[in-house]
Amino acid sequence: MSVRDLKGKRGWLAFAGCFAWFAFTLFPLYWVAITSFKTPPDVVGGPTYLPFIDFQPSLNAWRDLFSGVRGEFYSNFWSSAIVAVSSAVFATLLGTMAAYALVRFPFRVRLVSGLVFFAVAMGGFLLGRDVLDFPPATASIIAFCVALALSVLVNRFNLPGKVMNNDDIVFWFVSQRLFPPIVVAFALFLLYSEMGKMGLKMTDTYGGLTLAYIAFSLPIVVWLMRDFIAALPLEVEEAALVDNVPQWRIFFGIVLPMARPGLIATFVITLAFTWNEFLFALFLTNSEWQTLPVLIAGQNSQRGDEWWAISAAALVAIIPMIVIAGLLGRLMRSGLLSGAVK
């Protein structure tokens, strides 16, 4: 049964309810849109709702925005666009590879080897910094590499204790999104500034921000893509295996095209995160690679409550996502797998 089947009064009630909700969700967007066309007196002189009737629309706010009176708007827009799109592309690709591996190949990680990693990484860092007097970044990088190598080695031996499998690995991925981002943001800022001292500039660079976004997006990508890939028919890949198609071609030539709807959905979700992200951008960038959300949030403190200008800037941040969702939404249609099996 659908709303279309409702007749008479009940149909109208359903329609009215839906319309009320529609108006409720759309009103903020409408409010931002008309505010960006108002002059300052129209904004502060009590609420006005209808252009040309309540108030006379003006393009002043938009002219200000694009003329650069309100900061390096173009530069921020392009920083946002480049960082958001490239980190979403890389995160989707990397995360899909990880998800594919987690679906198709069984992994066994011993708890002992995880503990070895933790102990060696922490102990090595403290040893390097406090006893051997390495700079903190050098100490942590060396400790990390040694710990990784050791734990991989330890995992090869048949040691007692719990053995973790693919589900545990996926949960470990997802668990990284369970704590508040501010915890990571501080740590990342410290790490990046230490790396800066080593001569590798990470704060306020394309690489630094993009890497942080990729790392923070991966858990969601792995989580989403795992389900999409698990739904793909295994026989198709087996047919390719028997046909002597190398594993990497099976992934790029067969698995990725079959997983296209899932890939696009995941990409859009990731892009929404990287485009709107505020906290990391605030911590890790200042001028060169500052992104739009930081610029918009700063408007209020820089020039006071100029809502007309803030509205125009906010709209510029919203519109690209609407366009992308509209364009890619068409490609997300299902039914792509029909004909493969059965």
Add this chain to the structure above:
Amino acid sequence: MATISLNRVTKSYGDIQVIPPMDLEIEDGEFVVLVGPSGCGKSTTLRMIAGLETVSTGALSIGDREVTTLRPGLRNCAMVFQSYALYPHMSVRDNIGYGMKVRGVPKADAAAAIENAARILNLTDYLDRKPAALSGGQRQRVAIGRAIVRDPDVFLFDEPLSNLDAKLRVEMRVEIKQLHRRLKTTMVYVTHDQVEAMTMADRVVVLRDGVVEQAADPITLYEKPANAFVAEFIGAPSMNMLEGHIAQRGDGLCFTGPQGLEFDIPAARVAALAPLAGQACLLGIRPEHTNEAEGGIGVAVDVDDIEPLGPHTLVVGHVGSRKFTGQARADTATRPGSRVTIQFDPDKLHFFRASDGAAVR
């Protein structure tokens, strides 16, 4: 072109052994069908030959190459799956040609091979379609086309016709047999359908719980089943089994069964059946060797249902606790609920030892 040889091959998942040590030799150019009820290990055996399942212990060779641990792509097998397993985003042409493209076959050669396969399989008009725009039979032909252009040593079929409707299944059966005659390549074909097994195979391998119960040509399987399991599995409707007893009577033997069934065993078979004297045994009677009539040697059957097939009618019922199917004339007046006598031909009977089901003849 190649022989396939399984030497003490086993397969275990954890502690559970699904295939006990299996020995099987498949001749070059032979069409071998692995058949058995679901869970008997036939698909697992096929997938071990393809390399999609690892062999737990034992050795497997294709031709003169030992392939036990070789990865699937290097075994030069072509496999056709029950679910077709086509690449959904590629046209029929690309589906058939993908393997050649990956292997770097020159474009002109690949195109010629695709055209040839399409001609053999009647797919020429569909080369530019996507799998979604094809019928089930056409999809399975595309999968077979993909196998043909591989020019493999061995064709492996994993229940390829199970998803097709009955009419199409019969047509495709013929097409695959013709393909085998034309290519003369070794083929291993897995099915749970004994009719498919009988009609297509040079040799049928009947499996139960991973054990080869009998491997023989279809007529031998039908006429001389090695044991009661094979006897019941091969033939449709299946062979009737009645529990009974063989006893010495004068110079000959006599069989005593349920519902007062008692008859002398034909003199020609007395010598062979002598070891069964004084033992419990199973009497096997194929429905097609029976008919509904009074007199002669017969058994009383309680009728549960009648199944008119046109040329004749099947009387489906039971004798004691055993199911029994007999054949009657098309115009039989027998109705469910009645008791009729089903007569059978004493020269076409099968006897199995009750202890292990082995045939005695």
